[in-house]
Amino acid sequence: MGYLEKAKAWKEFKGLEPNLKKELDAMDDQALKEAFTDDLEFGTGGLRGILGAGTNRMNIYIVAKATLGFGRYLLKQSPVAAARGVAISHDNRHQSVEFARISAEVLSTLGFRVFLFEALRPTPELSYAVRNFKCIGGIMITASHNPKEYNGYKIYDETGCQLVPADADKVIAEIEKIDDYFTIDTSKNHELIYYIGKDVDEKYIAEVKKIILRPNLKKDFKLVYTPLHGTGQVFAPQVLQSVGYDVVPLPCQMTCDPDFSGVKTSNPENKEAYDEAIALAKALGAKIVLATDPDADRLGIAVEHDGEYVLFTGNQTAALVFDYICKTRKELGTLPKDGYMFTTNVSSTLPIAIAKKYGLKVEITLTGFKFIGEKAREMEQTGRGTYVFGFEESYGCLVSDCVRDKDSIQAILMLCETAAYYREKGMDLVDALNAIYKEYGYYLEGITNIGLAGLEGKAKIGRIMDYFRTTDIALKDFKILAKDDVKLSVHTEYGKDDDKKSKINLPTSNVIKYYLNDNMWFVLRPSGTEPKLKVYYGVVGKTDAEAKAKLEGLKAEVMAIVNLIK
Numbered sequence: 064m065g066y067l068e069k070a071k072a073w074k075e076f077k078g079l080e081p082n083l084k085k086e087l088d089a090m091d092d093q094a095l096k097e098a099f100t101d102d103l104e105f106g107t108g109g110l111r112g113i114l115g116a117g118t119n120r121m122n123i124y125i126v127a128k129a130t131l132g133f134g135r136y137l138l139k140q141s142p143v144a145a146a147r148g149v150a151i152s153h154d155n156r157h158q159s160v161e162f163a164r165i166s167a168e169v170l171s172t173l174g175f176r177v178f179l180f181e182a183l184r185p186t187p188e189l190s191y192a193v194r195n196f197k198c199i200g201g202i203m204i205t206a207s208h209n210p211k212e213y214n215g216y217k218i219y220d221e222t223g224c225q226l227v228p229a230d231a232d233k234v235i236a237e238i239e240k241i242d243d244y245f246t247i248d249t250s251k252n253h254e255l256i257y258y259i260g261k262d263v264d265e266k267y268i269a270e271v272k273k274i275i276l277r278p279n280l281k282k283d284f285k286l287v288y289t290p291l292h293g294t295g296q297v298f299a300p301q302v303l304q305s306v307g308y309d310v311v312p313l314p315c316q317m318t319c320d321p322d323f324s325g326v327k328t329s330n331p332e333n334k335e336a337y338d339e340a341i342a343l344a345k346a347l348g349a350k351i352v353l354a355t356d357p358d359a360d361r362l363g364i365a366v367e368h369d370g371e372y373v374l375f376t377g378n379q380t381a382a383l384v385f386d387y388i389c390k391t392r393k394e395l396g397t398l399p400k401d402g403y404m405f406t407t408n409v410s411s412t413l414p415i416a417i418a419k420k421y422g423l424k425v426e427i428t429l430t431g432f433k434f435i436g437e438k439a440r441e442m443e444q445t446g447r448g449t450y451v452f453g454f455e456e457s458y459g460c461l462v463s464d465c466v467r468d469k470d471s472i473q474a475i476l477m478l479c480e481t482a483a484y485y486r487e488k489g490m491d492l493v494d495a496l497n498a499i500y501k502e503y504g505y506y507l508e509g510i511t512n513i514g515l516a517g518l519e520g521k522a523k524i525g526r527i528m529d530y531f532r533t534t535d536i537a538l539k540d541f542k543i544l545a546k547d548d549v550k551l552s553v554h555t556e557y558g559k560d561d562d563k564k565s566k567i568n569l570p571t572s573n574v575i576k577y578y579l580n581d582n583m584w585f586v587l588r589p590s591g592t593e594p595k596l597k598v599y600y601g602v603v604g605k606t607d608a609e610a611k612a613k614l615e616g617l618k619a620e621v622m623a624i625v626n627l628i629k
Contacts, residue, residue, distance in 0.1 A: 066099035069118055073099075076245045080123060083116040090116070097517055105231045111206050111215035111592045114157055121206075121214045126162045127247040130169040130202070132238030133218055136230075137199050138173070140221075144199040147221075148176030150259075152189040153204035154294050154358045155319040156214045159183070162204045166216075167256050168249035181260040183319060185294040185359035187470035190223035190436075191267045192259065194465070197221075205358035208330035209593065211323050222443075224436030224467035228570050268302055271473050274462045275306065276391045280483040282307045285349040288475075289313040289340045291329045292320045293357030299472060308479055311347060313340050323357075331356050331363025331458055334374055341365055341372045350491065351482055355471040360432075361458035362474040366482075368493035375492070377458035378411035378508045380478065383496050384460065385414045385452050387481040389421040398423075398451075403442065405435045405453035408547070408569075408576055409586045409599040413499070413506035414454065423451060429549065429572050430588060432459055436467035456508065456599070505610040509600045509618060513625070516594040523628075524589045524596045530628050531575050531587055538620045542580040549574040583613065585621055598625070 073079060073087055090098065098117025103110050103125060110129055112121045137144045149170050153159035167177045178196050180189075186203050193201040201219030209215070218226050218234065226234065241247075286303065288310050290296040296317045303310040315325040316339065327335040331354040340352045344367070352365040352372065364380060365372040375383075385404065392398035404418040407430050418425045428434035435453040442448050443464070454460035459469030462477050485495045500506070515523050532548055545556045549572045556563040576586045586599040600617050604610030 066096050069099040070095045073116065078245065083122055087116040100518060105235060109215060109217035109225065111209065111213060113212050114214050121158075121162075121216070123158075123161065123165055124244045124247075126204075126216060127165050127169050127249065128241050128244035129216055129218075129238055130166040131173075131241055131244075131247050133200065133202070133234050134170050134173045134175060135237045136234045137175075141199060145174040146176065147197060147199040148178055150178040150180075150189060150192040150196060150198050150201045150219075151204075152180040152184040152186070152192070152202075154186075154206075155183050155292055155321055156204075156206060156357065157211070157321040158214055159204045159321075162214065162216070163202075165249060166202050166204070168253065169247060171253055171255040172248045172251040174252060175255065177256045178259050179256055180263075181258045182297075183294045184260075184264075184297060185355075185470075185472065186217070187360055187466045187468055187472060188263065188267050190219060190466045190468040190470075191270065192263050193219050193221065193223040194467070195263060195266060203358065207358050207592070208332070208356040208361065210329070211321060215592070219467075222436070222440045222467055224440055225431070225433035227433050227437050228572075264298060268298060268305075268472075270465045271302070271463070271470070271476065272306065273465075274473055274477060275480060276388070276395065277480060277484060278306070280480065281487060282309065282479075282483055284309070284351070284482070284486060285344075285347055286310040286351050286353060286479065287313060287340050287344040287347065287349045288353045288355075289316045289326070289336075290355050290359065291326050291331065291336060291357060292316050292318060292323050293329070293355065293359060295355035295359035295471060299353075299355060299359065299475060302472060303475065303479065306476070310353075311343065311349065313343055315339060329357050331361055332377070336363065337365050337372070337374065344372065350486075351479070353475055353478070355475070356458070359471045360469045362460075362471040362478065363458050364478060364492075366492045368491050373493050375496075376508065377454070377456050377460075378413070378506075379496055380458070380474070381454035381456075381460050382411060382413045382417065382499060382506070383492060384462075384474070384477050384481055385454070386417050386499055387484060387495075388452060388462070388477065389417060389423070391484070392451075393421060399449040401448045402451040403438070403448045404451055405438050407431075407434070407455045408549075408574070409588060409597075410454065410456040411506055411508050412582060412584075412601060412603075413503060414452075416503045416506075417499075424448065429569055429574065430455065430457075431591070432461070432469045434570075435461065436464075439464040439467055456510075500607070505604045505607050507602050507604070507607075507610040507614050509614050511598040511600075511618060511622060513596040513598065514594065515596060520594050527596060527625060527628050528573060528575065528587060528589065531624075536624055538579075538617075540616050540620065541583060543577055544580060545578040547574070547576040547578075549576070579617075583617065585617060598622070 206213035
């Protein structure tokens with residue numbers, strides 16, 4: 064069915080929600096093409112898209128359709144799926160409450176018990192709730208760090224882990240069987256919807272606090288915290304205060320504002336997200352600024368050093384925290400001999416070097432924390448090792464696998480403990496990171512986000528990926544040693560004679576990674592949640608200046624190739 068036929072079906076539905084009808088009536092041909100040509104696809108973060116009318120937009124009909132498909136999938140997984148139930152939470156975004164309620168009603172009509180949070184709650188707590196209630200699955204309504212125009216829909220399995228591709232494909236197959244999504248029944252069994260809140264909060268917080276390694280460290284420094292209007296405000300400041308930290312929440316961003324009007328961006332990966340918080344930190348003399356994204360699974364930080372506030376990347380924060388965990392657990396005698404650290408193929412390799420020093424094994428997954436959650440599940444089921452730490456470059460990590468998604472509340476506690484530890488040694492976190500670099504080398508990472516919106520943007524992303532997939536590129540100042548084409552599941556080692564090829568043991572994904580000399584690399588990957596192509600880089604230098612020069616050189620060479628592709 065073409066986009067005009069899809070749009071016509073929407074226009075002819077007499078019960079169309081009034082705001083969607085008004086928007087639809089105002090669309091020109093190009094707007095209709097953008098909204099109806101494609102259907103929203105499950106990416107690394109489930110469904111995520113711009114709010115509005117259309118099959119390629121987030122709205123009540125698409126949410127109801129996705130939930131009906133998810134419910135039918137779950138019913139096929141277990142004869143007691145409905146009795147076990149589904150947990151549902153949401154963030155602060157436009158229509159999040161409505162989407163959560165519709166999801167609950169679709170499932171209750173199918174006969175499911177539903178555990179619906181009474182108000183907004185963080186993504187990691189939703190993962191914990193699935194495990195706490197022994198649910199068959201979970202739903203989180205969020206678009207994470209995306210702009211205010213977006214909303215999204217994440218689905219979880221019975222272990223509190225986001226569905227991996229093989230399972231997500233089964234859900235998609237169920238969704239595709241649904242033709243009439245305008246009249247999905249949401250009217251029955253509302254008594255099966257149970258509202259949850261403080262009791263789950265208390266259990267989750269108690270479990271998270273178990274990660275604390277040195278409870279008696281001095282906490283004689285001030286923190287500023289911002290939830291960027293999101294779910295972290297529910298209890299992040301209280302958790303810190305309850306264990307002795309002096310934390311000041313940023314008032315103008317401690318509100319459930321779906322327009323994010325008190326902040327320039329809701330993404331803690333962007334420096335503008337910290338402007339107001341850093342201004343307060345300067346006024347108070349705070350040593351660290353903590354920022355969690357709207358669904359509170361990611362943590363960003365700014366650290367006061369020599370009178371300036373230095374922003375850390377997700378890779379740097381992970382390396383710092385992981386190194387502290389390893390050295391502390393070794394000192395306490397609690398570092399397991401069969402311990403594992405998990406990371407992704409676009410993340411820093413510095414934590415891999417740290418893991419090797421402490422005798423931990425390392426496994427590398429695709430981007431998306433569901434793959435790390437899947438590894439934690441495998442370890443629990445098989446007993447083949449002990450989970451110690453997992454992280455990805457996009458500001459997310461997990462210390463305790465009581466949750467099966469990245470968890471900023473855990474990250475906050477461990478980051479602040481790391482800061483307290485080094486403060487007793489007369490060091491701030493910048494000093495601590497520099498000490499790690501001095502020991503292991505100056506690892507530096509970067510990313511180029513190439514915005515390519517709309518149908519033409521999608522087509523250009525395809526052309527760029529095809530070029531790198533089929534062309535033997537060369538770099539002037541870097542030697543290409545090998546290449547992973549994850550879509551084709553082929554690893555190629557480049558040599559003087561014939562290139563050696565082998566199979567990659569990862570799920571297929573449209574990702575290409577190049578391995579360069581001296582443990583350097585770069586990756587091309589279309590975003591699974593936004594209309595952009597991401598290019599990731601990793602370099603290692605003997606000094607900070609050398610690493611920065613290498614990073615800029617690598618970026619320039621790779622982007623010169625990308626910019627030639629029309």
